[in-house]
Amino acid sequence: MAEMVGRYGSGKFGRRKKPDLSMPKIINMSMGFLGIQMAFGLQNGNASRILANLGADVHELSWFWLVAPFTGLIVQPIIGHMGDNTWSPLGRRKPYFLIGAILCAIGLVLLPNAATVTHMFAANALLLAVIFLAMMDASVNIAMEPFRALVGDMLPKHQGTLGFSIQTILIGIGAVVGSYVPSLLTKLGVSNEAPEGFVGDNVIYSFYVGAGILILTILYTIITTKEYSPKEFAEFEDGKEVVEEKSKFSDIFKDFANIPTQMKKLGIVQFFSWFALFTMWVFTTSALATHHFGLSPEDTHSKAFNNAGDLTGELFGMYNLWAIPFAFLLTPIAKWIGKKQTHALALACGGLGLISMYFIKDVNHLWMSMIGLGFAWASILAMPYAMLIEVIPQRKMGVYMGIFNFFIVIPQIINGLFGGPIVSNIFGNQAMDYVVVGGACMLIGAVVTMIFIKSEDETPKEIEEEIQQVHF
Numbered sequence: 127m128a129e130m131v132g133r134y135g136s137g138k139f140g141r142r143k144k145p146d147l148s149m150p151k152i153i154n155m156s157m158g159f160l161g162i163q164m165a166f167g168l169q170n171g172n173a174s175r176i177l178a179n180l181g182a183d184v185h186e187l188s189w190f191w192l193v194a195p196f197t198g199l200i201v202q203p204i205i206g207h208m209g210d211n212t213w214s215p216l217g218r219r220k221p222y223f224l225i226g227a228i229l230c231a232i233g234l235v236l237l238p239n240a241a242t243v244t245h246m247f248a249a250n251a252l253l254l255a256v257i258f259l260a261m262m263d264a265s266v267n268i269a270m271e272p273f274r275a276l277v278g279d280m281l282p283k284h285q286g287t288l289g290f291s292i293q294t295i296l297i298g299i300g301a302v303v304g305s306y307v308p309s310l311l312t313k314l315g316v317s318n319e320a321p322e323g324f325v326g327d328n329v330i331y332s333f334y335v336g337a338g339i340l341i342l343t344i345l346y347t348i349i350t351t352k353e354y355s356p357k358e359f360a361e362f363e364d365g366k367e368v369v370e371e372k373s374k375f376s377d378i379f380k381d382f383a384n385i386p387t388q389m390k391k392l393g394i395v396q397f398f399s400w401f402a403l404f405t406m407w408v409f410t411t412s413a414l415a416t417h418h419f420g421l422s423p424e425d426t427h428s429k430a431f432n433n434a435g436d437l438t439g440e441l442f443g444m445y446n447l448w449a450i451p452f453a454f455l456l457t458p459i460a461k462w463i464g465k466k467q468t469h470a471l472a473l474a475c476g477g478l479g480l481i482s483m484y485f486i487k488d489v490n491h492l493w494m495s496m497i498g499l500g501f502a503w504a505s506i507l508a509m510p511y512a513m514l515i516e517v518i519p520q521r522k523m524g525v526y527m528g529i530f531n532f533f534i535v536i537p538q539i540i541n542g543l544f545g546g547p548i549v550s551n552i553f554g555n556q557a558m559d560y561v562v563v564g565g566a567c568m569l570i571g572a573v574v575t576m577i578f579i580k581s582e583d584e585t586p587k588e589i590e591e592e593i594q595q596v597h598f
Contacts, residue, residue: 190256
């Protein structure tokens with residue numbers, strides 16, 4: 127499929143400035159992220175419900191969710207390394223997110239139909255669901271990492287915040303659609319109830335829609351985006367001689383040992399941020415069912431529990447919806463108060479939003495909690511990466527983006543291992559108490575950002591160019 131190349135060829139090239147890209151080109155190259163995030167939104171809002179419908183207990187949910195961070199831990203650095211050293215007729219990154227999209231679409235079709243597949247092959251429905259979830263997660267990671275690296279590949283550094291902000295806007299749109307589809311189908315008359323051990327039709331059809339949109343948006347990016355050639359990448363380097371060199375997978379470990387100090391500090395912030403996000407994604411349905419709907423933790427098959435699941439999807443759609451306008455505001459706010467201050471403020475708002483869910487008793491008012499989470503989510507998807515690309519070399523963009531993912535998946539793994547037992551043994555299966563713990567972690571992330579992250583000097587002219595391009 128693709129040819130492994132050295133460090134973009136050999137010989138000496140003159141210094142060439144990477145050109146600025148227009149707004150339409152930035153949107154085109156990130157459009158596939160809309161489809162990926164729709165798939166991710168469907169998974170986040172419905173995986174716990176699907177697993178519970180198939181017989182998983184609340185204290186087991188975080189264990190089943192471990193497949194996501196474990197696959198990310200393994201897949202993203204490998205795909206990043208391969209992308210850094212690959213060229214094909216499709217390009218450098220595009221082959222990987224095409225393969226990832228196809229596999230993810232298959233997983234979207236299979237996951238909600240695990241019970242049906244079980245009857246065909248006499249297998250365990252819950253086990254099959256976990257296998258299909260793992261397939262989806264691996265595929266999403268194959269597709270997602272190249273999109274992050276593509277921003278670093280295609281844009282000059284002063285357009286980095288803009289590029290990741292545009293990705294955040296498209297991510298928000300995809301997640302909003304994915305989060306709301308099950309609830310919308312229910313309102314249109316599609317049943318959200320199903321016999322014990324099966325999944326409601328509204329969820330099944332939603333996943334079909336997600337698979338179709340994922341494939342279409344990925345194909346759109348592939349058709350409309352032309353990646354730079356290896357020779358062009360070499361010309362963007364500092365005019366140094368580029369030596370032909372075979373790439374080895376062992377280089378990933380060398381790269382990990384040499385990660386920049388700023389990246390390590392950002393990793394600490396990511397740890398607390400993603401610990402909180404994982405808590406929210408895994409336990410919100412159970413938290414709403416017990417804290418707001420008054421259900422017992424064991425009641426996972428009633429209409430009321432599935433109503434809590436629909437509400438979870440709506441709330442997740444709301445914070446993604448709020449993330450869209452905040453993504454437009456990130457660049458001017460960063461110019462005003464600085465990147466790290468912007469990220470700290472966003473995390474603080476997100477932490478308070480999660481904690482407020484405990485105190486807001488009326489489910490009709492929970493949308494207020496989502497405002498702060500929307501600000502945090504917009505910043506989490508953009509600001510750490512905008513600060514990261516300032517300190518990593520162009521030729522290592524993919525592998526370092528993959529390694530940076532370690533700081534996202536490790537807190538999820540730790541939370542997945544211990545979150546369920548904590549909810550069961552310490553909080554008496556009252557998941558909302560643990561959601562509050564997640565909010566506290568996000569507040570800690572805000573404090574760590576202010577104390578440990580170094581403020582980089584920003585060229586006012588470059589920031590001004592970003593602001594002008596944000597305003598279509």
